[in-house]
Amino acid sequence: MTVIQKNEPDVQSGHPASLHGEAVPVTRLYKRRWLIVFLFSSYSLCNSFQWIQYGIINNIFMRFYNVDTFTIDWMSMIYMLTYIPLIFPVTWLLDKRGLRVIALVATAMNCAGTWIKVTSARPDLFGVTMLGQLTVSVAQVFILGMPSRIASVWFGSGEVSTACSIGVFGNQLGIAIGFLVPPILVPNVEDMDELAHHIRVMFYITAGVATLLFILVVMVFQERPEIPPTQAQAAARLIPPESYSYTASIMRLLRNRPFILLIITYGLNVGCFYAVSTLLNRMIIEHYPGEEVNAGRIGLTIVIAGMVGSLICGIWLDKSKTYKQTTLAVYLMSFLGMLVYAFTLSLGHLWVVFITAGALGFFMTGYLPLGFEFAVELTYPESEGTSSGLLNCSAQVFGIIFTICQGKIMDALGTLAGNIFLCVFLLIGTIMTGFIKSDLRRQRANQLERTAAAAKRSDVLDYGTTTPFIQQHSDL
Numbered sequence: 001m002t003v004i005q006k007n008e009p010d011v012q013s014g015h016p017a018s019l020h021g022e023a024v025p026v027t028r029l030y031k032r033r034w035l036i037v038f039l040f041s042s043y044s045l046c047n048s049f050q051w052i053q054y055g056i057i058n059n060i061f062m063r064f065y066n067v068d069t070f071t072i073d074w075m076s077m078i079y080m081l082t083y084i085p086l087i088f089p090v091t092w093l094l095d096k097r098g099l100r101v102i103a104l105v106a107t108a109m110n111c112a113g114t115w116i117k118v119t120s121a122r123p124d125l126f127g128v129t130m131l132g133q134l135t136v137s138v139a140q141v142f143i144l145g146m147p148s149r150i151a152s153v154w155f156g157s158g159e160v161s162t163a164c165s166i167g168v169f170g171n172q173l174g175i176a177i178g179f180l181v182p183p184i185l186v187p188n189v190e191d192m193d194e195l196a197h198h199i200r201v202m203f204y205i206t207a208g209v210a211t212l213l214f215i216l217v218v219m220v221f222q223e224r225p226e227i228p229p230t231q232a233q234a235a236a237r238l239i240p241p242e243s244y245s246y247t248a249s250i251m252r253l254l255r256n257r258p259f260i261l262l263i264i265t266y267g268l269n270v271g272c273f274y275a276v277s278t279l280l281n282r283m284i285i286e287h288y289p290g291e292e293v294n295a296g297r298i299g300l301t302i303v304i305a306g307m308v309g310s311l312i313c314g315i316w317l318d319k320s321k322t323y324k325q326t327t328l329a330v331y332l333m334s335f336l337g338m339l340v341y342a343f344t345l346s347l348g349h350l351w352v353v354f355i356t357a358g359a360l361g362f363f364m365t366g367y368l369p370l371g372f373e374f375a376v377e378l379t380y381p382e383s384e385g386t387s388s389g390l391l392n393c394s395a396q397v398f399g400i401i402f403t404i405c406q407g408k409i410m411d412a413l414g415t416l417a418g419n420i421f422l423c424v425f426l427l428i429g430t431i432m433t434g435f436i437k438s439d440l441r442r443q444r445a446n447q448l449e450r451t452a453a454a455a456k457r458s459d460v461l462d463y464g465t466t467t468p469f470i471q472q473h474s475d476l
Contacts, residue, residue: 027234028227033154037163039220040103040150041170043213044143047110048174050136050206051079053182056296058281060188064195065126069282070407075130076278077403079137080396086141091389092246099149100223106142107214109135114207121200123192144171145388148372152384157230157443158318161373165314168369172307175277179299183292235381249382253390258437259378263394265436266371268429269334271398272422273364275406276338277302278399282407283415284353287346294350298357305358306365313366314373323374324438330370331433333363335426342419380441398425 054061054075061072094102113135120129147167148160155163185202189195228234253259277299284295313326320326337360344356375387402422410418 044170045174048171049178052178080399082137083396087389103221107217109139111210111214114210118203144392148384161314161317165310165369176303179296183296261436265429266391267394267398270395271402274399275402301358302361305361309362309366331430377440
């Protein structure tokens with residue numbers, strides 16, 4: 001059912017109420033908003049699946065392409081590397097051309113990359129598969145900054161956090177499928193021709209899904225609703241495009257101290273998640289040889305638990321608006337979860353690893369939409385795409401650093417030392433989060449707009465009822 005939030009109409013004109021010529025903005029929520037966010041989640045899923053599809057069967061691809069483990073690690077880290085230089089031109093394009101153009105480019109590049117990889121299922125074509133992975137990694141740059149923008153442009157003020165969580169949900173589900181499906185589709189068989197067949201099947205399935213999603217985006221994805229969903233969005237539409245400066249926006253964000261702290265803490269947390277995900281196969285195989293499928297299932301457990309955490313946190317934020325308190329609590333639990341995971345990994349019981357990894361994922365992965373929404377609150381009315389882009393850029397930088405460093409530490413000192421390395425930085429991030437000032441600008445703007453709109457409606461109604469009385473008793 002379509003929800004409409006609008007002001008009392010003027011009795012004579014039928015238009016929104018106005019006072020002294022100043023119109024009170026009309027807002028409306030469209031059912032299509034759910035289709036838009038679910039379509040975005042779907043193509044985000046397809047892209048994030050490919051991020052981890054090599055790393056979770058690291059040992060199989062090493063043997064197939066005859067490359068070392070660090071080279072296969074780069075099949076995941078290339079996602080992080082391409083993001084860093086491209087995020088600024090992409091967020092500029094998002095601000096200038098809007099959501100639909102970004103969605104079309106993202107799905108087109110994702111589709112092209114999957115078909116390049118279809119042709120690479122031969123041991124002598126590692127360069128081709130790297131080209132395909134590079135292409136889909138560029139598509140990811142057009143995806144990661146969109147959840148908070150879609151939530152703000154399409155959803156009401158009481159559901160933006162839930163909508164953002166659904167947007168991030170697709171990315172997390174894709175990672176979960178990336179952990180689960182490749183070990184099943186590509187078993188560790190000795191015959192190279194049979195192995196090539198299994199790899200080709202996986203690539204064909206991915207390409208088929210990516211092609212379908214590209215067609216759906218072309219046909220269905222819409223730039224924005226005709227009528228804005230919130231008073232804040234209505235006010236944002238009144239700002240002339242020529243008055244917006246992308247460079248000035250970046251500079252304002254970099255002078256926002258609470259946001260700078262959030263950039264660092266977000267990067268530390270998500271960078272740790274990237275490192276754990278990329279190196280998960282190596283960790284599990286070291287302590288549980290031959291358990292490639294269970295390594296994928298443990299990765300699935302991490303992300304599924306995180307998806308539940310994301311949705312719970314999103315709903316909680318919409319109800320409570322306690323952005324800093326929730327972010328700090330989840331960050332602290334991420335640190336404790338990582339600590340427990342580090343010390344239980346080598347106990348020799350896979351069921352224990354499933355439980356501790358699930359607890360870690362619930363909080364660490366559940367933190368992702370919290371960071372996005374807290375950033376939008378701290379930086380309003382700046383572009384959601386720009387603030388999200390800076391957060392993700394920090395995450396990619398720390399992700400590359402942590403993945404390389406943890407991998408080297410694991411090679412030299414073992415998995416426990418590598419995981420303790422990550423625990424140290426999660427503790428630092430928890431402490432820094434406590435120092436972030438909770439300046440909820442978007443909430444304040446929406447409240448001010450609602451108060452002003454209520455006052456205008458009241459004035460209009462008072463004006464409409466008192467004028468006839470004055471006219472009738474003008475002889476007094």
